[in-house]
Amino acid sequence: MAGASFLAGDWGTSNLRLYLCDEAGTALDSAAGPGAAGSSGRFEAVFSGLTAAWRQQHGALPAVLCGMVGSNFGWRQAPYVTCPASPEQIGAACVAPADAASHGAAIHIVPGLSCQNRFRAPDFLRGEETQILGALQLDPGLRRGRQLLCLPGTHSKWAILVDGVVVQFNTAPTGELFAILKEHSVLVQRPATEPAAANDAAFERGLQQVNAFPQAQLLHRLFECRSRLLAGELEAGATASFLSGLLIASDVGGALPLLTQSAACAPVQLIGAPPLTALYAKALASQQFDARQLDGASASLAGLTRVFQLLQARSSQRAAP
Amino acid sequence: MAGASFLAGDWGTSNLRLYLCDEAGTALDSAAGPGAAGSSGRFEAVFSGLTAAWRQQHGALPAVLCGMVGSNFGWRQAPYVTCPASPEQIGAACVAPADAASHGAAIHIVPGLSCQNRFRAPDFLRGEETQILGALQLDPGLRRGRQLLCLPGTHSKWAILVDGVVVQFNTAPTGELFAILKEHSVLVQRPATEPAAANDAAFERGLQQVNAFPQAQLLHRLFECRSRLLAGELEAGATASFLSGLLIASDVGGALPLLTQSAACAPVQLIGAPPLTALYAKALASQQFDARQLDGASASLAGLTRVFQLLQARSSQRAAP
Numbered sequence: 001m002a003g004a005s006f007l008a009g010d011w012g013t014s015n016l017r018l019y020l021c022d023e024a025g026t027a028l029d030s031a032a033g034p035g036a037a038g039s040s041g042r043f044e045a046v047f048s049g050l051t052a053a054w055r056q057q058h059g060a061l062p063a064v065l066c067g068m069v070g071s072n073f074g075w076r077q078a079p080y081v082t083c084p085a086s087p088e089q090i091g092a093a094c095v096a097p098a099d100a101a102s103h104g105a106a107i108h109i110v111p112g113l114s115c116q117n118r119f120r121a122p123d124f125l126r127g128e129e130t131q132i133l134g135a136l137q138l139d140p141g142l143r144r145g146r147q148l149l150c151l152p153g154t155h156s157k158w159a160i161l162v163d164g165v166v167v168q169f170n171t172a173p174t175g176e177l178f179a180i181l182k183e184h185s186v187l188v189q190r191p192a193t194e195p196a197a198a199n200d201a202a203f204e205r206g207l208q209q210v211n212a213f214p215q216a217q218l219l220h221r222l223f224e225c226r227s228r229l230l231a232g233e234l235e236a237g238a239t240a241s242f243l244s245g246l247l248i249a250s251d252v253g254g255a256l257p258l259l260t261q262s263a264a265c266a267p268v269q270l271i272g273a274p275p276l277t278a279l280y281a282k283a284l285a286s287q288q289f290d291a292r293q294l295d296g297a298s299a300s301l302a303g304l305t306r307v308f309q310l311l312q313a314r315s316s317q318r319a320a321p
Numbered sequence: 322m323a324g325a326s327f328l329a330g331d332w333g334t335s336n337l338r339l340y341l342c343d344e345a346g347t348a349l350d351s352a353a354g355p356g357a358a359g360s361s362g363r364f365e366a367v368f369s370g371l372t373a374a375w376r377q378q379h380g381a382l383p384a385v386l387c388g389m390v391g392s393n394f395g396w397r398q399a400p401y402v403t404c405p406a407s408p409e410q411i412g413a414a415c416v417a418p419a420d421a422a423s424h425g426a427a428i429h430i431v432p433g434l435s436c437q438n439r440f441r442a443p444d445f446l447r448g449e450e451t452q453i454l455g456a457l458q459l460d461p462g463l464r465r466g467r468q469l470l471c472l473p474g475t476h477s478k479w480a481i482l483v484d485g486v487v488v489q490f491n492t493a494p495t496g497e498l499f500a501i502l503k504e505h506s507v508l509v510q511r512p513a514t515e516p517a518a519a520n521d522a523a524f525e526r527g528l529q530q531v532n533a534f535p536q537a538q539l540l541h542r543l544f545e546c547r548s549r550l551l552a553g554e555l556e557a558g559a560t561a562s563f564l565s566g567l568l569i570a571s572d573v574g575g576a577l578p579l580l581t582q583s584a585a586c587a588p589v590q591l592i593g594a595p596p597l598t599a600l601y602a603k604a605l606a607s608q609q610f611d612a613r614q615l616d617g618a619s620a621s622l623a624g625l626t627r628v629f630q631l632l633q634a635r636s637s638q639r640a641a642p
Contacts, residue, residue, distance in 0.1 A: 119534050172544065176508070177540070217571050218571075219493040219539060222493070224442045227442060228443060230443065254541045
């Protein structure tokens with residue numbers, strides 16, 4: 001296999017996805033491994049094991065890793081870069097693990113970002129910075145003017161970019177709340193046998209219920225998952241999808257001040273797992289906002305490639321007379 | 322012991338509290354037993370066992386029971402009375418269990434209430450109707466004009482009364498959300514050894530943070546439990562109290578439209594466990610609203626007594642020529 005140039009790794013809490021890439025960031029091969037939580041104390045061994053065959057075939061290649069591998073329970077902590085943060089600043093703040101000599105080439109861990117959010121609270125992200133860099137790489141239009149990006153997930157992020165620089169973001173633990181309510185709350189009816197299938201109509205209904213009363217607080221609407229079931233308005237298998245509609249509409253509704261400040265008619269850039277970005281796109285459409293969807297894994301790979309290229313450019317500059 | 326007149330029972334999901342009462346509702350003795358969830362299929366045996374000594378001493382006495390004993394997993398389902406609901410209508414809708422002949426006197430199970438809430442959603446309560454009747458009994462001032470009552474708990478209720486009639490209410494699962502976030506969320510730091518003590522300063526800070534941005538959605542503020550810890554602004558043991566402040570302020574903030582519609586300067590009547598009503602009183606005070614606090618157990622007993630008296634009056638009317 002010719003043209004292998006670097007290794008890219010998205011090493012989150014629960015999963016590691018490694019790619020063997022050519023210079024342009026095209027994945028020539030891939031491998032999966034344990035997340036940062038499951039790699040505690042043996043990051044070097046996990047990485048070395050998964051990349052041994054590539055090393056044998058292509059020699060030692062530099063690697064760029066993002067995600068929780070850089071957290072305080074990761075391979076090495078990569079400090080947060082304070083917003084406003086440009087792609088160049090993010091690339092320049094990569095760190096190398098101390099115990100990676102056996103790899104034979106440089107390993108770069110991408111830093112997270114920190115900011116003071118719109119509620120004057122400290123806010124943090126790690127992993128999403130790389131997806132944002134990837135989106136900027138894949139869509140040059142995002143590098144101009146004010147842009148709103150939404151990265152839904154366990155801890156959803158709403159990020160504001162100005163001329164390609166991340167100026168501020170806000171975290172909403174929408175996915176985590178959905179998961180723990182679905183699992184532990186009496187508000188959600190859990191089928192005795194199999195997991196409930198996604199119910200589009202119930203999701204849409206949850207959206208509409210929240211949109212109809214934009215000033216209401218989520219706490220005053222959540223009980224409807226149960227009360228509408230008791231009243232015979234909702235089927236037992238539909239309560240989780242209805243809850244999903246309530247939560248995502250509340251997340252999007254709370255972000256409306258950000259949306260209306262966006263560049264005229266600029267669509268919101270959604271980045272994440274396609275089934276989830278599709279739900280956010282529906283919620284945005286229900287508020288008359290357009291959205292573009294980008295797969296989170298593609299965004300990560302493009303972002304890791306961008307960081308690799310930035311590091312190469314820095315290295316060339318240094319080497320120049 | 323002289324003057325025993327009836328038995329009053331608050332039979333919730335998790336606990337049963339029984340009282341031997343005189344005609345005025347003063348408790349002469351009390352007993353505790355398993356909640357409705359733990360009494361499934363053996364309500365008659367549980368009740369009969371706990372009241373045997375009283376029956377022996379005072380003969381068979383009528384009983385009034387409220388709470389989940391009247392739910393679809395209770396002793397007998399007592400249908401919800403539709404709002405507007407007066408004390409008389411609530412008393413008239415009591416039901417008797419079929420298998421209580423061994424008790425030797427009437428057993429009355431108090432119905433719950435249903436309404437269409439301010440978000441045009443069906444809403445339900447069971448148990449709180451009795452506490453509301455108790456509050457009306459203990460404070461005649463509550464029987465006049467428009468009054469706002471708040472019954473905080475696992476599923477908090479905001480109830481509007483007009484001239485002593487419950488006209489509408491809204492459920493907020495604030496307590497349930499706090500409990501499951503505290504137990505299951507990564508947002509709350511759980512001490513390794515002992516439970517975190519309540520931290521008044523952190524609670525107040527949570528209140529202030531929410532109050533400072535009244536238009537914000539709770540989802541966009543919850544991450545602060547974690548981010549302020551990461552930023553060194555909050556101690557690990559204080560995140561649960563900070564979360565409590567965020568949630569209660571959001572619950573109270575969402576109820577502001579109800580508060581401002583209240584009769585001029587009428588304080589909010591809080592009913593519940595004293596430590597919890599104290600937190601709601603603080604949240605209301607932070608929004609410049611006065612509150613009165615009433616212990617939930619006292620309210621239940623006063624409400625059960627009121628129902629007993631209403632049933633006696635009905636029975637006398639029927640007996641009259």
